[in-house]
Amino acid sequence: MKQSSSFVFPLTLAVLVAVLGTGCPNQLSQLSALSDSSRSHSDSDSHSDSDSDSHPAPDPTPTPAPAPSSAAYVVLAHNDLGMHCMNEDFSEFMILPPYNTVRAQVIRRGEEPKIITSGVQVDYVIPSNTTSVNKTNFWTYALDLFGVTLPPDVGLTGNGLKGPMAAEPAAGDWVVTGIPVTPINDENQLDPYPLATISATKNGQKLASSQAVVPVSWEISCDICHSTPGISVATDILRAHDRMHGTALETQKPVVCGSCHAQPPLGLTGVQGVPSLSSAMHSAHASRMAVANLAVDCYACHPGFKTQCLRDIHFKKGLDCVDCHGGMQQVGDPSRQSWQDEPRCGDCHNKKGHEYEQTNTLFRNSKGHHGVSCSSCHGSPHAITPTVNAQDNVQAIALQGHAGTIDTCTVCHTMKPDDSFDHRFSGGDKAVTQDASEGNA
Numbered sequence: 157m158k159q160s161s162s163f164v165f166p167l168t169l170a171v172l173v174a175v176l177g178t179g180c181p182n183q184l185s186q187l188s189a190l191s192d193s194s195r196s197h198s199d200s201d202s203h204s205d206s207d208s209d210s211h212p213a214p215d216p217t218p219t220p221a222p223a224p225s226s227a228a229y230v231v232l233a234h235n236d237l238g239m240h241c242m243n244e245d246f247s248e249f250m251i252l253p254p255y256n257t258v259r260a261q262v263i264r265r266g267e268e269p270k271i272i273t274s275g276v277q278v279d280y281v282i283p284s285n286t287t288s289v290n291k292t293n294f295w296t297y298a299l300d301l302f303g304v305t306l307p308p309d310v311g312l313t314g315n316g317l318k319g320p321m322a323a324e325p326a327a328g329d330w331v332v333t334g335i336p337v338t339p340i341n342d343e344n345q346l347d348p349y350p351l352a353t354i355s356a357t358k359n360g361q362k363l364a365s366s367q368a369v370v371p372v373s374w375e376i377s378c379d380i381c382h383s384t385p386g387i388s389v390a391t392d393i394l395r396a397h398d399r400m401h402g403t404a405l406e407t408q409k410p411v412v413c414g415s416c417h418a419q420p421p422l423g424l425t426g427v428q429g430v431p432s433l434s435s436a437m438h439s440a441h442a443s444r445m446a447v448a449n450l451a452v453d454c455y456a457c458h459p460g461f462k463t464q465c466l467r468d469i470h471f472k473k474g475l476d477c478v479d480c481h482g483g484m485q486q487v488g489d490p491s492r493q494s495w496q497d498e499p500r501c502g503d504c505h506n507k508k509g510h511e512y513e514q515t516n517t518l519f520r521n522s523k524g525h526h527g528v529s530c531s532s533c534h535g536s537p538h539a540i541t542p543t544v545n546a547q548d549n550v551q552a553i554a555l556q557g558h559a560g561t562i563d564t565c566t567v568c569h570t571m572k573p574d575d576s577f578d579h580r581f582s583g584g585d586k587a588v589t590q591d592a593s594e595g596n597a
């Protein structure tokens with residue numbers, strides 16, 4: 157169903173849940189603030205329906221490598237997290253809703269490339285996965301969980317499975333939050349790594365496009381331990397909680413865990429004195445993991461044995477979750493700020509002259525080289541290219557002929573610069589331009 161431009165998105169609140177996540181805890185996501193929802197909604201209002209519906213269907217095949225000498229623009233896109241976790245069934249409780257966030261940078265190639273945030277239209281579509289409403293019961297329970305009635309296939313921030321992306325000039329990005337995609341494709345097969353096509357157009361003419369994985373999984377294996385014959389896994393969990401903590405969750409289905417345990421990705425601050433959901437889950441389960449005898453404990457709840465959300469260069473080099481995050485007890489440490497105190501590239505990498513994440517900024521929000529996002533060149537966390545999953549490498553291969561870090565200057569520069577490559581943010585604001593001239597170029 158299409159969203160009419162007069163559609164008033166019902167989110168009021170806090171609802172907020174906005175949500176999302178990634179990381180894999182199974183559901184995670186980093187949700188960002190509600191203000192995102194209003195922004196992206198008003199952005200979609202600025203594009204008429206007929207506009208987005210009349211776009212030529214994006215080409216579902218991989219974008220061919222542009223002749224570097226001739227392409228005027230380049231698009232670099234990525235999902236904010238290397239994995240977004242969501243529940244499959246929302247009838248009993250919810251940890252995380254469907255909610256993927258994709259960011260893109262549109263760069264006008266030149267001797268001095270320019271990061272463009274106006275004068276063009278940027279759209280996303282997931283050709284292999286165009287509907288969700290028949291794949292999960294999220295839309296049946298959205299009202300109970302979030303107090304909002306959502307049209308089919310529309311997610312918590314008013315965005316659907318295709319549509320326009322909104323400019324964020326201050327970040328030099330285009331963004332769409334809360335895409336309600338599921339890991340089941342239109343052929344009814346499991347695909348946690350579908351490719352989105354992101355296209356930049358001007359006056360209906362395609363300038364450039366690219367493809368990025370929109371990772372999503374509901375492989376959350378609580379059933380390894382929570383299976384009691386005759387009742388569902390969720391009921392087993394709610395009963396254990398009620399018995400151990402004097403709550404009555406089983407009578408309050410569907411339960412939002414974040415209504416009592418703070419969950420930053422949903423914008424939920426929880427009840428004072430109750431540990432955050434991350435702290436509660438990791439610390440309470442730390443001593444229980446041994447019985448399961450898993451090679452990677454984390455995959456009991458994060459996706460997962462099949463999904464293998466850690467699939468990047470670090471996985472290839474033999475690193476594991478605990479090498480970067482520490483074990484269950486450390487992740488559950490109540491003095492950690494969940495979703496904020498995360499590992500940093502700069503904890504381990506320290507090449508001379510290189511700068512890594514910006515101060516007090518997560519990797520996913522950091523910029524390097526004159527305002528180019530870290531993820532534009534390296535991919536998403538846990539999917540730092542090259543990865544062992546072919547879809548993650550499609551973008552780099554299309555743009556520069558080989559997988560891995562975008563290390564080919566002429567992806568963006570029309571001539572290889574004489575000066576050496578500066579792996580730091582310095583000077584970035586210069587590259588981010590309002591570029592009013594884009595309107596009449």
Ligand code: HEC
Nearest residue numbers: 179180181454458466470476477480498499518519520537
């Ligand atoms: C090479 C280091 C590294 C490894 C290995 C690693 N992570 Fe992470 N993880 C990170 C970084 C860095 C972040 C923060 C990303 C950011 O700042 O945007 C992160 C963030 C997360 C988050 C928060 C959501 C997100 O994606 O930002 C979760 C959940 C997570 N990791 C789970 C895992 C699990 C589970 C594993 C193993 C399957 C794992 N990580 C392996 C580095 C790592």
Ligand code: HEC
Nearest residue numbers: 376377378380381382393396397400440444445448456457
């Ligand atoms: C490795 C085994 C294991 C896995 C995997 C596991 N649990 Fe548990 N969980 C336990 C055990 C053991 C208990 C204690 C149950 C009891 O004493 O009846 C428990 C208890 C709980 C409780 C009750 C509160 C408390 O104090 O711990 C909740 C809530 C819970 N688990 C949620 C989950 C969820 C949600 C998942 C999946 C994301 C999960 N568990 C996965 C072993 C596990």
Ligand code: HEC
Nearest residue numbers: 249397401403411412413415416417430431436437439440
């Ligand atoms: C109505 C409020 C409420 C809801 C909803 C709720 N919890 Fe809890 N939970 C609590 C309280 C209170 C405690 C006990 C905290 C303490 O002892 O410090 C607790 C404890 C826990 C613990 C054990 C923490 C520890 O350190 O031993 C886990 C794990 C947990 N909750 C998971 C969940 C999950 C998963 C959900 C959603 C299915 C959930 N909770 C929903 C209130 C709630």
Ligand code: HEC
Nearest residue numbers: 181419433434437441453454456457477481483484494495
């Ligand atoms: C028993 C289930 C369970 C296991 C096992 C588990 N996690 Fe999680 N994890 C969760 C849940 C649930 C969340 C989501 C919390 C939220 O939404 O705030 C989460 C969130 C996270 C986050 C993001 C929030 C934060 O605290 O920054 C990180 C990082 C993370 N897990 C790392 C790990 C690592 C590393 C392991 C293995 C050592 C692991 N987890 C094992 C259930 C689990």
Ligand code: HEC
Nearest residue numbers: 469470473479480499500501503504505519534537540561
């Ligand atoms: C726990 C330490 C640790 C963290 C945190 C970490 N890395 Fe690494 N990284 C490594 C190790 C170890 C290697 C393999 C080095 C080797 O084989 O010489 C590696 C290799 C790489 C490589 C391949 C190129 C090279 O230098 O070998 C890239 C690119 C990379 N990491 C990027 C990142 C990014 C981006 C982040 C943050 C999102 C990050 N790393 C976080 C430890 C880490």
Ligand code: HEC
Nearest residue numbers: 501505506507510512513522523524525528529530533563
């Ligand atoms: C314009 C593309 C580009 C951007 C943007 C970029 N990088 Fe890199 N990065 C590279 C290239 C190329 C290399 C390898 C070349 C080299 O080692 O000098 C590299 C290497 C790395 C490495 C591994 C080598 C090392 O330094 O130990 C890490 C870690 C890294 N980058 C992190 C980051 C982070 C964090 C950001 C954002 C603040 C970022 N990069 C932004 C292109 C980029």
Ligand code: HEC
Nearest residue numbers: 268269270526528563564565567568573575576577586587
């Ligand atoms: C992903 C796009 C991208 C890639 C790849 C890239 N650059 Fe850049 N580069 C930019 C942008 C954007 C600017 C900012 C131009 C401006 O000053 O407005 C820039 C600026 C520069 C500048 C400063 C130019 C000036 O006059 O201020 C140098 C030098 C440079 N790049 C060198 C390199 C080298 C060498 C490589 C290959 C190793 C490279 N860049 C790869 C996007 C890129």
